[in-house]
Amino acid sequence: MQVDPKLIKLIEFIKKDLARGKGIGDLSETDDLVEAEVMDSLGIMKLILFLEENFSIKISDDDLTLENFRSVQTIYSLVEKKVKEGGRK
Amino acid sequence: MMDFTLTDTQQLQWQSIVDFSRRELNAEVREADRDGTFPREKWHKCAQMGLLALLTPEEHGGLNENLLSSALSIEALSYGCQDSGLVHAIITQLCCIVLVKLYGSPEQKERYLGRLSSGELIAAQSITEPDAGSDVLSMRTKVAENGAGYSLSGGKVFISNGPLAGMVIVFAKNGAEKSAFGGDISCFLVDKGTAGFSVGNPLAKMGLRTLQNSELFFDDAFVPADMMLGKSGHGMFIFNEAIEWERVLMTASHLGTMERVLEKSVDYVKTRKQFGREIGKNQSVSNKIGNIKVNLELGKLMLYKMAWLKDQGKRATLEASVGKLFVSESLKSACLDAVQIHGGYGYMQECNLERDLRDSIAATIYSGTSEIQHNIIARLLGL
Numbered sequence: 001m002q003v004d005p006k007l008i009k010l011i012e013f014i015k016k017d018l019a020r021g022k023g024i025g026d027l028s029e030t031d032d033l034v035e036a037e038v039m040d041s042l043g044i045m046k047l048i049l050f051l052e053e054n055f056s057i058k059i060s061d062d063d064l065t066l067e068n069f070r071s072v073q074t075i076y077s078l079v080e081k082k083v084k085e086g087g088r089k
Numbered sequence: 090m091m092d093f094t095l096t097d098t099q100q101l102q103w104q105s106i107v108d109f110s111r112r113e114l115n116a117e118v119r120e121a122d123r124d125g126t127f128p129r130e131k132w133h134k135c136a137q138m139g140l141l142a143l144l145t146p147e148e149h150g151g152l153n154e155n156l157l158s159s160a161l162s163i164e165a166l167s168y169g170c171q172d173s174g175l176v177h178a179i180i181t182q183l184c185c186i187v188l189v190k191l192y193g194s195p196e197q198k199e200r201y202l203g204r205l206s207s208g209e210l211i212a213a214q215s216i217t218e219p220d221a222g223s224d225v226l227s228m229r230t231k232v233a234e235n236g237a238g239y240s241l242s243g244g245k246v247f248i249s250n251g252p253l254a255g256m257v258i259v260f261a262k263n264g265a266e267k268s269a270f271g272g273d274i275s276c277f278l279v280d281k282g283t284a285g286f287s288v289g290n291p292l293a294k295m296g297l298r299t300l301q302n303s304e305l306f307f308d309d310a311f312v313p314a315d316m317m318l319g320k321s322g323h324g325m326f327i328f329n330e331a332i333e334w335e336r337v338l339m340t341a342s343h344l345g346t347m348e349r350v351l352e353k354s355v356d357y358v359k360t361r362k363q364f365g366r367e368i369g370k371n372q373s374v375s376n377k378i379g380n381i382k383v384n385l386e387l388g389k390l391m392l393y394k395m396a397w398l399k400d401q402g403k404r405a406t407l408e409a410s411v412g413k414l415f416v417s418e419s420l421k422s423a424c425l426d427a428v429q430i431h432g433g434y435g436y437m438q439e440c441n442l443e444r445d446l447r448d449s450i451a452a453t454i455y456s457g458t459s460e461i462q463h464n465i466i467a468r469l470l471g472l
Binding site: 016017040041042044045046048049052058061064066 | 320323329407471
């Protein structure tokens with residue numbers, strides 16, 4: 001099965017930019033990012049900027065739920081949903 | 090294609106605000122600074138001029154200007170007005186208006202926007218705590234559900250407009266120790282007179298003395314459910330949005346002050362003579378002047394980009410930090426150089442530059458210290 005390169009890019013970003021130095025080893029798609037304390041206030045802003053720039057979408061206030069950002073998988077599901085809705089609005 | 094030309098309306102507005110400020114706002118500034126008094130009469134004059142209504146929608150009695158035009162107006166105000174404390178109070182009010190405009194319910198907008206824009210009601214936003222300055226997430230002010238609303242407990246410090254505010258925007262955290270999005274911070278509108286909410290005495294400061302700052306205390310203060318601003322747990326995002334608008338408007342005011350300080354310094358070095366010639370002919374003096382001009386022009390470009398991004402509905406997290414850092418440090422440097430250029434006269438209160446210097450120190454502290462701006466920029470670069 002071929003893994004979506006965008007998903008790989010997202011995982012790499014979270015590993016390199018958000019989780020670095022936090023003692024987190026291999027990051028799976030389903031790991032709980034909140035439980036692992038991967039995201040602080042600036043980290044979440046970085047992630048939103050990353051998603052908006054790389055996937056040409058606009059993350060709205062309504063998207064900012066714990067469930068949407070709990071894991072790489074849920075973040076990617078949000079991205080896919082936003083892209084299907086027509087991207088940047 | 091880029092166009093840096095101001096529209097006719099923007100140019101006219103700029104000049105009318107400068108004229109108004111010089112005519113109405115510059116009397117007895119030294120005395121008010123000395124006594125630490127808020128110039129309420131001037132506040133109302135600014136309201137009549139429309140300066141509190143710049144960003145308010147028309148249906149609530151406002152001018153509904155975009156952020157770029159509003160920033161230009163604040164730049165003009167700060168250029169004309171020598172009371173930086175008053176300008177700071179106005180920017181605080183504008184930031185509160187923006188939060189209600191962006192996140193308020195229709196009822197909240199109806200209740201507050203008109204009165205805030207007319208100056209009848211003064212607002213404050215309270216984030217900073219004794220142990221939570223730059224590290225906002227460590228705030229200890231707690232919110233707990235309480236029947237038909239919420240209870241707030243904790244304290245805030247250094248709150249601009251605090252002693253005068255009829256309404257305060259309060260950021261508070263729920264009990265969850267571990268959660269996404271900044272520890273589940275929520276935001277509330279709290280009216281003066283709310284049981285359990287009290288305000289400390291105005292704090293004595295090094296500068297910005299006409300601006301009133303105080304502590305706020307919440308002792309199980311009950312806030313009805315319909316006074317939550319935005320959604321539960323969205324406080325961190327509201328804060329991030331607020332801080333971008335604030336950094337744009339503060340940067341605009343710093344640039345206005347820099348322009349005034351530059352103009353005063355140029356005038357001085359062209360008339361002050363030592364050893365038979367104008368002191369501006371000495372490179373050690375003219376280099377200082379040149380540096381102020383360089384920073385002023387670069388700062389304006391950064392300001393206009395920041396404001397333009399926000400007007401496009403885009404995020405300006407990096408740009409707001411870059412602009413705020415550069416311009417606030419430039420202002421401090423410009424004020425220090427201006428005092429030096431004016432020599433003994435610059436050191437005297439009568440010259441007004443020592444007040445600008447004292448006021449400028451705060452610019453590199455509030456709205457995120459310079460050290461924090463460096464951290465944000467580094468983090469956003471992936472460092």
